[in-house]
Amino acid sequence: MKKIPERASGIISRLLAVFILLMVSFGANAGDDCSALYAQSGAMPGSPTCQLNVVSNTPGGLGNYACLNDLALIREWCTAPAADETEQSCPVADPVYPGSGAVTLTEADFMSGDDLPLYFTRTYRSKPLASNASAMGPAWFHSWQRHLDLTNANHSRTAKVLAYRENGEPITFNWNAGAWRTPGFTGLALTRNGSESGNANEAAWTLTNLQTDTTESYSAQGVLLTESTRTGFVRTLSYDSSGLLSTITQHAIGTDARKDITLRLDYDDKRRLSRLNDPLGRLTQSLSAYKGSGDFAVIVLNPDPFNYFHFHFGKHPGFIIEANRSDNDFFEILMKDPGDSPADVIGFYSEQYVVLPLSGEWFMYADRGWDWGTGVLITGPPDVMNVARQAFAFYENPG
Structure with a gap:
């Protein structure tokens, strides 16, 4: 057997040491790095084929070896709820969602009279669910940022719509037996009005609160347009040319428009809400x-x-x-x-x-x-x- 020169042996030893250190370093952060890697496979957490898709489609390479062979971590990633899915636990104590560890806090800035008053509230959530809602900063969501995520609203067998509520919490509607249905009872009903015009001011979707008989209309892009209550109020939202919410106007049907309540919103140079005018x-x-x-x-x-x-x-x-x-x-x-x-x-x-x-x-x-x-x-x-x-x-x- 040919002896390896001492110099070459030293180089190999150093390379092995570096390799081991890299693997240890990678392993220390594998949980976070592997999660990002698994997401690249196109697998859907919660789906029956998630683990198979992760193993089959995750990008390979020497640096990904530990992630691809950590079956326990793959199983954990696949059984975790998607980041934009509804919380499966109820808030307790501070309040905290024990399922995700998210801390929430809601503050009210305005409230009118009536049995179903006009509210303007802000909710802080330590782990935001609505990634595209930035008007109040990354961790805040106000009650008039409600919207529909229509990315997967295609009427296929796996179609779904996410309806973001006043506190930023999404409610999932799945297309099932010719209707949009939630996995459990939420007191909400979603219908599509058939409009495909793309007109930003035309109602294409209607969301009804079956408990309060309040209806919300949304555009074909999922933007909230109006809210109507059983007590005869219609609350209309107006947006500026860049898409920022500028006013919320409450009108009581059959009354003088001068008695309308209009909330005006001002923004700073970073497009963040800076003032609510009553x-x-x-x-x-x-x-x-x-x-x-x-x-x-x-x-x-x-x-x-x-x-x-x-x-x-x-x-x-x-x-x-x-x-x-x-x-x-x-x-x-x-x-x-x-x-x-x-x-x-x-x-x-x-x-x-x-x-x-x-x-x-x-x-x-x-x-x-x-x-x-x-x-x-x-x-x-x-x-x-x-x-x-x-x-x-x-x-x-x-x-």
Whole structure:
């Protein structure tokens, strides 16, 4: 047997050492790297042929050897739910989804009156499910980013539609026996209206909440267009030329359009939502700027400011907004927890309240019981009343 020269033997030993170190290093990160590699095979987690597809179609090569031969890791990857699929566990504690470990938190920024109020909420999720929803940043999703993922909506045996809900959670609809059905009961029904025109403003899909009888219409691209409630409200969404949601307008059928509630959304230079503008807040600030220094006070009359609010929290339900404060500052105060009781925040629990400038030039009284939460009584000089009429429909002589 021919002896290997000492120099060559040393080189081979070093190469083997490097190879072993590379394999150890690769093995330390195999879980994450293998997952990305398995995804390249085209295999679908949860499908009966997933493991076979991974073994057969995963790109080969020396660096992929450990992944291709780790059958336990392949089995684990194939049995895990797809990243965009519905959570199979219910949130507990913080709340946390025990199945995925995702932490969620929901904050409400606006709520109107009525049995089915107009909401604007934000939900934080540590493991986002809607990868294309970036208006609030990568980990946040607001309630009007609902949309349909129609990538696989082709009416084949494996066709499916993902309906992203208010909190960013997707509900999966599978094409089965001539209808779109969810694997279990969700209280939602999805139908296709037959429109293939591609018109961005034409409803092609309808999603119905069977529990509240609320219907949502979506375009052929899966964009949310309207929401209609059984109480007679139609909420219409408008988008700018680049596709950003610009306004949400609530109209009560058979009423004056001046009583509509319109939420306007502003964005920064990175196309991220920076401000939510509420109509009554805008009216208040406009009147304050027109007559007076721009500073105004808000005082809640119901619930009782003394026997209820002060009794429970040791403070009074009132505050002063200075002229240099923004809409965001105003809503932050409205939604501030008075003392370990989120249900009692002024923005939610104030049934009647008054707004008046520190100059005393005019007076505003609002009651959530009037006109589904939009009822406002304003009194003041003729010029102030004229400015108010142009901005908002309100009562001048409620009787």
